[in-house]
Amino acid sequence: MPFQTLAEFRDLLGRMPAPDATAIAAATARNGQLTKPPGALGRMEALAIWMAGWQGTDKPRADQPQIVIFAGNHGVTARGVSAFPAEVTVQMVANFAHGGAAINQLAKAFGAKLDVHALDLDRPTADFTEQPAMSEAEVVAVLRKGFEAVDPTAHLFVAGEMGIGNTTVAAALAAALYGGTGWAGRGTGVDDAGLARKEAAVAAGLARHAAVLSDPLQVLRCLGGREIAAMAGAILGARMARVPVILDGFIACAAAAVLEVATPGALDHCVAGHLSAEGAHGRLLERLGKEPLLSLGLRLGEGSGAALAIGVLQGAVACHSGMATFAEAGVAAGG
Numbered sequence: 001m002p003f004q005t006l007a008e009f010r011d012l013l014g015r016m017p018a019p020d021a022t023a024i025a026a027a028t029a030r031n032g033q034l035t036k037p038p039g040a041l042g043r044m045e046a047l048a049i050w051m052a053g054w055q056g057t058d059k060p061r062a063d064q065p066q067i068v069i070f071a072g073n074h075g076v077t078a079r080g081v082s083a084f085p086a087e088v089t090v091q092m093v094a095n096f097a098h099g100g101a102a103i104n105q106l107a108k109a110f111g112a113k114l115d116v117h118a119l120d121l122d123r124p125t126a127d128f129t130e131q132p133a134m135s136e137a138e139v140v141a142v143l144r145k146g147f148e149a150v151d152p153t154a155h156l157f158v159a160g161e162m163g164i165g166n167t168t169v170a171a172a173l174a175a176a177l178y179g180g181t182g183w184a185g186r187g188t189g190v191d192d193a194g195l196a197r198k199e200a201a202v203a204a205g206l207a208r209h210a211a212v213l214s215d216p217l218q219v220l221r222c223l224g225g226r227e228i229a230a231m232a233g234a235i236l237g238a239r240m241a242r243v244p245v246i247l248d249g250f251i252a253c254a255a256a257a258v259l260e261v262a263t264p265g266a267l268d269h270c271v272a273g274h275l276s277a278e279g280a281h282g283r284l285l286e287r288l289g290k291e292p293l294l295s296l297g298l299r300l301g302e303g304s305g306a307a308l309a310i311g312v313l314q315g316a317v318a319c320h321s322g323m324a325t326f327a328e329a330g331v332a333a334g335g
Helices: 006-013 021-031 043-055 075-079 087-097 102-109 136-149 166-178 192-208 216-223 226-240 250-262 281-288 304-322
Strands: 065-071 113-118 156-162 245-247 270-272
Touching (some): 006 136, 006 226, 065 226, 075 166, 075 192, 087 113, 087 156, 113 136, 136 216, 156 226, 156 250, 166 192, 166 216, 166 226, 166 250, 192 216, 216 250, 226 250, 245 250, 250 281
Parallel strands (some): 065 113
16 A cells, blocks of 8 residues: 555655656757757647656657546535535446546547546535544545556546535635635536535635644545545656646646645646636636646536647647657758
8 A cells, every 4th residue: 555644645745756857858859859940839849848757758658548537425515505416426427437428538539548436425525614524544545546546557647526516625625725715616507695605615614624724634634525635646646656647627726736735846747737617727727837738618527628638748749759850851950
């Protein structure tokens, strides 16, 4: 087992590998010799070099992506914070299993392996306005589930989620980690009264757990959800396996933020797949220092925005690793 306690998980955060400087230098040199004007592929060039650093080669690959969807249920839904009942989580997991969801189609489109992990859906987390969402044993179990879900042979990793009520949980996490108000948004489409209930739940959760707000891992335990903790575990698992990660929307980024606040630099192996339509996502990306690859007005979750961004990374490494150099093509380099 990689860790059995939160203290051991915290210790692992202090032993994360760095990118391969030699591979970055070699990829940078190769990029300078490809048959194109310098900088002509814009941000794609930096993305390919970033991939090279994590894969440890001057010719990175992206043809074996992995998407993992984690599903969990939340006690805070009893507060009327979602437009849909918690039963929808179970129903959508069944839809994933039968290949009927958007993420199934996107996984097929980009050749990604798709795995789905339902996390005790019959046993929601506790209502965080009244008590900690999870015990230490519970949060460690799902952190480990996420950590172990990563295929170390994958070229790219996407963590997605399904969980009615989890935009409220993500808002509570963001508020606890970064302070301020206004983190709660419309989520699945709540009306003004529903938004007010979300904001009240976030405020009540922060007040209830004020004593732990300085510790990001305790914030995750007290205010988080199983699928969100599993995503955090998976992001760290990918880091330890040197697998680059594409972050999805507001909920996935809230999970990632726990790691970044706990250990600055924990997300150096991650890029932001997209800017979602969830109001506070852009604000959270700014806090994480991540510029999204896409902005298409998505708010589905499931890892869908990050899955679409797989195509951007595949294009970047295809050009970088597949293009001929000036010498190979017999083309005179520009001056």
